[in-house]
Structure formats: C-alpha cells, structure tokens
Amino acid sequence: xxxxxxxxxxxxxxxxxxALGHLDWRTAAxxxxxxxxxVFTILYPHFAHVKALAGYIEALKSAGTNDAPLxxxxxxxxxxxxxxxxxxxxxxxxxxxxxxxxxxAAIAGNxxxxxxxxxxxxxxxxxRRIVRANPATEDLFGTxxxxxxxxxxxxxxxxxxxxxxxxxRSENRVxxxxxxxxxxxxxxxxxxxxxxxxxxxxxAILSLHDLxxxxxxxxxxxxxxxxxxxxxxxPLSSLIGFIETLSGPARDDSEAQxxxxxxxxxxxLRMARLVDxxxxxxxxxxxxxxxxxxxxxxxxxxxxxxxxxxxxxxxxEVQVRLDVTEAPPxxxxxxxxxxxxxxxxxxxxxxxxxxGQVRVSARLPDTQQDPAAxxxxxxxxxxxxTDDGEGIAREHLPRLTERxxxxxxxxxxxxxGTGLGLAIVKHIVNRHRGQLTIESEAGRGTTxxxxxxxxxxxxxxxxxxxxxxxxVAVRTPQSSGNGREAGRRRAV
Numbered sequence: 181x182x183x184x185x186x187x188x189x190x191x192x193x194x195x196x197x198x199a200l201g202h203l204d205w206r207t208a209a210x211x212x213x214x215x216x217x218x219v220f221t222i223l224y225p226h227f228a229h230v231k232a233l234a235g236y237i238e239a240l241k242s243a244g245t246n247d248a249p250l251x252x253x254x255x256x257x258x259x260x261x262x263x264x265x266x267x268x269x270x271x272x273x274x275x276x277x278x279x280x281x282x283x284x285a286a287i288a289g290n291x292x293x294x295x296x297x298x299x300x301x302x303x304x305x306x307x308r309r310i311v312r313a314n315p316a317t318e319d320l321f322g323t324x325x326x327x328x329x330x331x332x333x334x335x336x337x338x339x340x341x342x343x344x345x346x347x348x349r350s351e352n353r354v355x356x357x358x359x360x361x362x363x364x365x366x367x368x369x370x371x372x373x374x375x376x377x378x379x380x381x382x383x384a385i386l387s388l389h390d391l392x393x394x395x396x397x398x399x400x401x402x403x404x405x406x407x408x409x410x411x412x413x414x415p416l417s418s419l420i421g422f423i424e425t426l427s428g429p430a431r432d433d434s435e436a437q438x439x440x441x442x443x444x445x446x447x448x449l450r451m452a453r454l455v456d457x458x459x460x461x462x463x464x465x466x467x468x469x470x471x472x473x474x475x476x477x478x479x480x481x482x483x484x485x486x487x488x489x490x491x492x493x494x495x496x497e498v499q500v501r502l503d504v505t506e507a508p509p510x511x512x513x514x515x516x517x518x519x520x521x522x523x524x525x526x527x528x529x530x531x532x533x534x535x536g537q538v539r540v541s542a543r544l545p546d547t548q549q550d551p552a553a554x555x556x557x558x559x560x561x562x563x564x565x566t567d568d569g570e571g572i573a574r575e576h577l578p579r580l581t582e583r584x585x586x587x588x589x590x591x592x593x594x595x596x597g598t599g600l601g602l603a604i605v606k607h608i609v610n611r612h613r614g615q616l617t618i619e620s621e622a623g624r625g626t627t628x629x630x631x632x633x634x635x636x637x638x639x640x641x642x643x644x645x646x647x648x649x650x651x652v653a654v655r656t657p658q659s660s661g662n663g664r665e666a667g668r669r670r671a672v
Contacts, residue, residue: 190215299389303382304330308340308347311382320388330386339369346371346384356391363469363610366391392469412454415447457600461583464516464604468611475635476514478507478561482540485521489529497535500525507542510561510632516608517632523601524565524628532567532625539566545631552615552631559634560614566627572620580618581606605630 191212198208294301300317302310302325310333313325321333330343334357342353352372359365368389377383422440430436486500493500510517521540528538545553545562553560572580579585584599605628609616612632620626 190219299387301388302330302333302386303378303380304343304347304384304386305381306347306377306383308343311378311380317388334369342369342371343384343386346373346386349373349383364392365469366395390469393466396465396468412451415451418447419444454600457604460519461600461604461607464607464611468607471611471613472511472513472516474511474513475509476512476517478510478517478542478563478632479504481514481517482507482521482542482563485518485525486540488522489525492526493529493538496529496532498529498532499537500529501537501539503539503541507563508544508561509635510612511635512612512632516611520605520608520630521563521565523605524630527601528565528567528569528626528628532569536568538568540564541566544634552617552629555615556613556631556633560631561634562629562631564627564629566625568625571622571624572618572626573622574620577618577620581616 194203194208194211194215197203198205203211294314297314297316300320301314302317303312305311308330310325310328310330313321318325325333331340334340336355336357339355339357342355345351345353350373352370355369355371357367357369359367368391370387370389371384372387373384374382422444426437426440430440482502482504486502489500525538525540532538540563542561542563545560547554547556550562553562581602583603606616609630609632614633615631617629617631618626619629
C-alpha cells in the first residue's frame with residue numbers, strides 16, 4: 181500500500197500526459213509500471229528492516245518481562261534509519277531490565293519487612309476499608325479482612341474517630357483500647373495519614389502495639405501489694421508476737437520455747453508457700469496472652485503428679501485412682517499442666533473424705549452433649565478430678581478461682597492452703613485456650629474438669645507435632661494396637 185501511495189503522483193502525471201495526447205497510452209502504462217517497480221525496489225529493504233525491528237522490539241519486551249537473555253539485533257541496517265538505532269534499543273532494554281530488577285528487589289524487601297513486623301499493621305482507604313493487613317493482624321483478627329470496614333474488626337469509638345481523622349488526612353492520633361474476649365488484651369493504636377495516596381488506594385496506616393504485658397504487670401504489682409500485705413499480716417504478726425514472748429517472759433521456759441518454735445516454723449512455711457504461689461501466679465499471668473506451642477503427653481503428666489502426691493495421699497489414707505482411656509497428647513506445656521493437676525489433686529486429697537477415694541479420668545468429650553467441649557471449637561480432651569468430700573455450696577462455685585477466695589478460711593489455712601491454687605489453675609487453663617468447669621453437690625463431693633486442645637498425632641511414629649498457631653490442625657488419634665487395655669486403671 182505504501183508503494184502505491186508513494187508512486188501515485190508519478191503514475192497520475194503519466195496518465196495525465198497520455199490523456200492530453202502528449203504521450204501514448206502504451207508508453208504511459210509501461211512508464212507507470214516502471215515507476216511502481218522502482219518505488220517498491222527502493223522501499224522494500226526499509227520495510228523489511230522496520231518489520232525486523234518490530235519483531236526485535238517485541239522480543240525485547242518479552243525478555244524484559246521474564247529476565248531472559250536479550251536477543252541479538254537484526255542483521256543489516258536501513259540507509260534511511262540511523263545505524264545506531266539497533267544498539268540504542270539494546271541499551272534501552274538493558275536499562276529496563278536493570279530498573280525492573282531493582283524495583284522487584286525493593287518490592288520484595290518491603291513485602292518481607294511488612295510480613296515480618298511483629299505488630300499488627302492495617303492499611304485503610306478513603307472509605308475506611310481495609311486494603312491490606314500483615315500476617316500479625318491476620319493472626320489476631322482472622323484472615324478475611326480485605327475490603328471490610330474497620331468497624332467490622334475494631335468497634336472502639338475513640339479508635340474509629342481517630343481512623344476517620346487519619347483517612348481525612350487531617351492528623352496523627354494515638355489511641356489506647358482493650359479487646360475483650362476469653363483473654364482481655366490491651367493495645368495502643370497509632371493512625372498516620374499518608375502524604376500521597378498509594379497506588380492500591382491506601383491513604384492511612386493503622387499500627388497496633390500490644391500493651392497487655394505492661395498492663396498486666398501494673399495490675400499484678402497493685403494486686404501483689406494488696407493481697408500479699410493482707411495474707412502475710414497474720415503469720416508476720418504471729419512471728420513477731422512469739423519472738424517478743426521468747427525474748428521476754430518465756431526466755432527461760434524451755435517447754436514454751438519448744439512449742440513456740442514449732443508454731444513459728446509452721447507460720448514461716450506458710451509464708452514461703454504464699455510467696456511461691458504469688459510468684460508462680462505472676463509468671464503465668466505475664467504469659468497468659470501467649471498460647472503454648474508444644475505437645476504434651478497427658479498420660480505421663482497425670483502419672484507423674486499422682487506419684488508426687490503419693491505420700492500425702494497415704495497420710496490421709498486416700499486412694500488415688502487413675503482412669504486413663506488412652507489419653508491422647510494435648511497442646512500445652514507439660515510443666516504448667518503438671519502444676520494444674522497437682523493443685524487439683526492436692527485439693528481433692530486435702531478436702532476429700534479421710535480414707536476415701538480420688539478419681540482422675542481422661543476422656544474424649546462429645547461436642548453435641550458437652551457445652552464446655554462445644555465452646556472449645558476444636559477437638560479436645562477432658563480430664564476430671566473427683567473427690568468424695570463434703571462438697572461445695574452452689575453459691576461459692578463462681579468465685580472459687582478468685583485469688584484468696586476460700587469457702588472455709590480457717591480450714592483452708594489449717595490445711596496449708598494459700599488461696600491461690602485455683603487462681604493458678606484458671607490462668608494456666610486460659611493460657612492453654614482451654615475450659616475449666618466445677619461441679620459439686622453438698623455431701624457428695626466435687627469434680628473439677630479441665631478441657632485441653634488435642635494435639636496432632638504423627639502416624640509414622642516420628643513423634644508429636646504441635647502447631648505454633650492457636651488454631652491447631654488436629655487428627656483424631658486411632659486406637660493403638662499394642663495390646664494395652666483401652667481403659668487402664670491404676671491405684672496409687
């Protein structure tokens with residue numbers, strides 16, 4: 181087509197001369213053909229080179245996209261086009277590849293930083309909708325965050341007002357708020373508007389900093405001072421009184437000295453137990469918002485606890501019976517679980533009937549029939565500790581796990597209780613994202629049941645596998661074929 185367009189004026193002139201009689205039609209036709217042929221002969225190399233360049237540019241485009249080696253430029257050059265054009269195209273393609281690699285490296289670095297930030301980070305658009313969120317945010321609130329309004333994730337009014345101000349590009353704000361749930365957590369939220377909106381529509385960034393540990397430490401300091409001063413006052417007063425007596429009227433009374441020193445020793449031991457329990461409770465509360473990641477052999481833990489309390493059980497002529505129906509492993513810290521069941525079993529031995537029986541059983545609860553198992557929301561193991569003591573009145577049950585709460589203060593102190601054992605149990609169970617239920621009937625004993633998450637069982641014999649996330653992928657363990665009785669009973 182280009183050949184005919186360029187040869188057109190010459191052909192028209194020849195045909196015009198033929199029409200005017202200055203040139204015969206045959207000569208005009210031959211001359212017109214020669215003109216078209218000459219134009220085609222001149223233009224063909226240029227068109228061929230342009231076509232080769234077009235193909236070369238497409239090849240450069242593909243190479244720049246996938247980092248393939250750059251193709252060689254086409255052979256030959258056009259006398260019309262600059263001879264440096266091919267080399268300029270190659271240089272341009274090389275520069276494009278280099279800049280693309282730099283851009284991809286920068287993007288990958290930014291993604292790595294965003295993904296590994298320990299604090300939750302949320303990006304908001306002008307409508308206060310979530311454009312992106314880092315993995316820490318998804319761990320805290322779930323994965324379905326994209327496109328949701330912030331109010332569907334965080335309902336704190338002060339935080340939402342600060343978010344509106346940030347997306348309106350008015351000012352930075354810092355807001356502190358609490359997340360209420362099974363475990364109460366505290367956060368500091370910082371909202372910062374971007375000077376220039378991002379390509380994905382982000383106009384403001386919301387970052388969260390976890391203040392739970394700080395708040396818990398503040399609360400524990402206050403509680404420690406209040407509770408410790410109250411609980412330590414009695415034994416300290418006794419010690420001071422006996423010391424004054426031994427220093428004065430009973431200075432030469434050996435019988436009184438012997439009796440008073442025994443009482444002082446008991447009061448000192450009580451203070452030591454109290455301090456140990458306070459420190460243990462403080463340590464557990466500091467870690468309560470961090471779920472455990474290991475897997476523990478529940479059967480082994482229960483047997484170890486029963487052996488440790490064997491002497492105390494014999495002193496009260498109590499028989500401890502373990503009914504472990506092939507208890508599967510659970511997600512948890514073995515030492516902390518041992519502390520849970522040691523406190524429960526110790527209470528059952530102390531407050532149960534002398535010469536009676538304490539039963540420890542493990543079972544797989546039915547989520548359809550068991551409300552506590554249903555609240556777990558995942559496969560669980562239920563461990564129950566049952567005594568045959570006097571039982572506990574119903575009005576006391578809701579407060580049993582409060583610090584220093586005692587149904588019978590005098591009896592509890594007489595038996596060496598600190599009033600912190602069940603509080604420790606509650607906080608450890610909370611850290612394990614489990615459930616604790618208490619059932620009691622006056623005159624018929626009490627049952628404490630702890631629900632724990634089942635761990636995944638690796639069928640190839642390589643061991644147990646715990647998940648780092650609080651949402652654990654579990655597989656119901658199959659019955660073993662090792663010939664052991666399904667429901668073993670042990671008397672300790």
